[in-house]
Amino acid sequence: MSRRFRDEEEKLRALKDELQEEEDKMKLMTEKIFSPLIWRRYQNGIKIKDLQENRFYEVIEMILKYYLPEDVLCRNTKIGKDKVSQQCFADRLFFKLKDRASVIAVDEKNDNCLAGVLVLNPVQKCDYGRVYSRAMLVDGNSYKSITEFMNHINRKVDIFEEFQCEIYLRYYLLCVKPEYRHRALGMQLMMVGLDIARHLKIPVVTGVFNNYRLQQIARRIGIDQVLYEYNYNKWSDKNHELIFCNPGAGNYTCNIQAGLVPAPPEPEPTPVKGFEVGGGVTRADKKKAKAKNDAKKKTK
Incomplete structure (x- = not known):
């Protein structure tokens, strides 16, 4: 083998190594860009991070199992016995998760087991009311009943007009597994929602909170302006029969609440x-x- 050939071979090998190094750097950079952002980590092993697509179905399964039997609207419309409504609800939920603004809580001490989820939905004025937002069909008697009620509530307030904003972040759904409750995890997830709003430069947060506990948590974190309040005992079907005859203790109203996103808390001085x-x-x-x-x- 000639010296010239060996030199060319070494140059080719060096070029391959250089290309491989650049490829590894790009791969690492891509992983960092698309890896889930960790918002908070606690000493008890709970971590709150972005919801990635590979856990969408796990989240939906958890919501169907724990949220539907307990939520005021879902329980009173008996959606748990209506398979068609459940499927329609799951399809709509999957559509909301694609916004990629939602977060989950996982238990690091238990193999990153799913502990809770907060579904968030950024709503832009330029998209509001477009055909695509109404393109999904509502099927199943129970889900139709829920949708009819929610449409009635949502029409009462124009957040864009109320706050003179072009975009707001909507708290769509909060669910925590029973074994992780009574640890203030729901409130921690709701507070992370404010961090996400700040991160996305969204000035206003809002939500339809249908039970007293959620209404109180919302008030505590600054979503304290009650823009509309509807008493459950006023809502009835076509036969004038009450639909929400058992909203639960303390759950008398369904509220639209909103608030301006507060500035981030000042960091504690480093000792x-x-x-x-x-x-x-x-x-x-x-x-x-x-x-x-x-x-x-x-x-x-």
Whole structure:
């Protein structure tokens, strides 16, 4: 083999290595871009992160299992016994998840088991009312009943007009598995919703909150303007029979609530060694200690 041929072979090998290195860099960059953003992590092992498409069906299955039997609207319209309505609900939910604004809570100590989900839906004024937003057919008696009620509620308020905005973030659905409840996980998910609104530069958040607990959580995080309130005992079917005859204790109204997205909280000051807030050594303490040491030296 000639020296010239060997040189060309080495150059080719170096070029291949360089191309492979660039490809690896691009792959790593792509993974970073499309990897889920982690919003919060807690000491109990719960992590809140972006909902990725590979978990859409798992999320929908969890919502069908735990949300439908307990939600005020779903329970009173008996959607759990209406398979057609359930399928239509699941199809509409899948469509909402494609907005890629939703977040999930997972348990890192339990093999990243799904613990809860917050479904969020950015709504732009330029898209509002277009044909595509009404293209999905509503099927099943139970889901038709829910949709009729929700349409009646939503028509009462124009968020764009109310806040003079071009876009808002809608809290669409919150579901937490029973074994992860009573840990304030629902509130933490709702608060992450505000982080997402800030991240997307959306000035207003809103939602139709149909039970007292959600209404209270919404108020606590700043979604405190009640724009419309509807009493369940006023809603009846064509035969004038009450549909929401069992909304549950304390659940008297269905509210449209909204609020401006607050500025992010100021980060806590980083404690400097010797100057920790609420403890440690202060400058005054150091001066006293120095004066004491100087006095001891003089006595010696």
